Amino acid sequence: MEPNAELYLRIGAALGIFAAMALWEFVAPRRALSVGRLRRWPGNLGILVLDALLVRFLIPVAAAGTAAIAAQRGWGFLNITPWPAWLEILLGFVVLDLAVYAQHVVFHKVPWLWRLHRMHHADLDIDVSTGLRFHPIEIILSMLIKVAVVVLVGAPMVAVVAFEVVLNATSMFNHSNAAMPGWLDRRVRLVVVTPDMHRVHHSVKRHETDSNYGFNLPWWDRLFRTYRALPEAGHDDMTIGLPIFRDPKESRLDRLVTQPFRNAADVAPQPDGGNRTR
Ligand SMILES: [Zn+2]
Numbered sequence: 001m002e003p004n005a006e007l008y009l010r011i012g013a014a015l016g017i018f019a020a021m022a023l024w025e026f027v028a029p030r031r032a033l034s035v036g037r038l039r040r041w042p043g044n045l046g047i048l049v050l051d052a053l054l055v056r057f058l059i060p061v062a063a064a065g066t067a068a069i070a071a072q073r074g075w076g077f078l079n080i081t082p083w084p085a086w087l088e089i090l091l092g093f094v095v096l097d098l099a100v101y102a103q104h105v106v107f108h109k110v111p112w113l114w115r116l117h118r119m120h121h122a123d124l125d126i127d128v129s130t131g132l133r134f135h136p137i138e139i140i141l142s143m144l145i146k147v148a149v150v151v152l153v154g155a156p157m158v159a160v161v162a163f164e165v166v167l168n169a170t171s172m173f174n175h176s177n178a179a180m181p182g183w184l185d186r187r188v189r190l191v192v193v194t195p196d197m198h199r200v201h202h203s204v205k206r207h208e209t210d211s212n213y214g215f216n217l218p219w220w221d222r223l224f225r226t227y228r229a230l231p232e233a234g235h236d237d238m239t240i241g242l243p244i245f246r247d248p249k250e251s252r253l254d255r256l257v258t259q260p261f262r263n264a265a266d267v268a269p270q271p272d273g274g275n276r277t278r
């Protein structure tokens with residue numbers, strides 16, 4: 001794929017979906033926001049810019065570039081076996097999605113990885129900007145994991161670019177605060193993770209946080225029994241975020257960057273007397 005065309009596709013799709021979801025959640029919000037956009041968006045979008053710059057600088061070849069190199073040199077399962085191109089693209093896409101699911105589970109279970117990932121969960125509201133809010137170190141690790149998966153699988157470059165564009169879009173969609181009628185949600189969540197499905201994952205209750213790990217295809221959670229249809233408190237009354245980092249000041253960019261290296265106790269007392277801080 002021509003590099004400029006790829007870049008325009010990525011930026012165009014990202015801006016288009018962001019604008020569409022921001023408009024949808026503005027016109028038809030699912031829940032009332034507790035902190036709102038004004039205090040959260042500068043940090044959430046600031047961290048996105050930081051992430052993009054860091055990846056570009058530290059891993060310029062990225063996953064798509066790795067796929068091109070792997071194809072040239074015959075690296076990876078799909079490059080040493082003769083498959084039809086469409087099947088290679090489909091397999092590459094599905095395997096990458098499974099890898100992202102598995103990685104997400106691991107980032108919840110391994111304490112030092114959870115410290116990085118919990119910044120995503122510390123957002124006190126969930127909306128389109130939350131889907132872009134990941135700690136820079138988590139983003140770098142994710143890219144390295146993706147590069148390793150691409151080399152092992154030999155995923156075609158088209159599959160990698162398609163996967164990254166689609167994942168970015170579905171992440172903005174399923175983090176959005178867009179209202180969707182129940183009948184539509186039930187149908188859509190058979191093929192892609194919906195906002196009502198992913199919101200359960202942002203519940204303050206740990207057993208709900210540890211469910212619905214999928215960002216794109218919704219099947220892994222059902223297959224590996226991590227699926228939860230609804231939050232116990234209901235979508236309107238559930239609390240979003242973590243028991244720690246509940247001070248709205250934690251939405252600032254500098255606080256987002258330092259959260260993995262702090263415990264909430266350093267910043268604000270915990271009204272519920274603790275909970276998980278690791
Ligand atoms: Zn998570």
Ligand SMILES: [Zn+2]
Nearest residue numbers: 120175198201
């Ligand atoms: Zn999320």
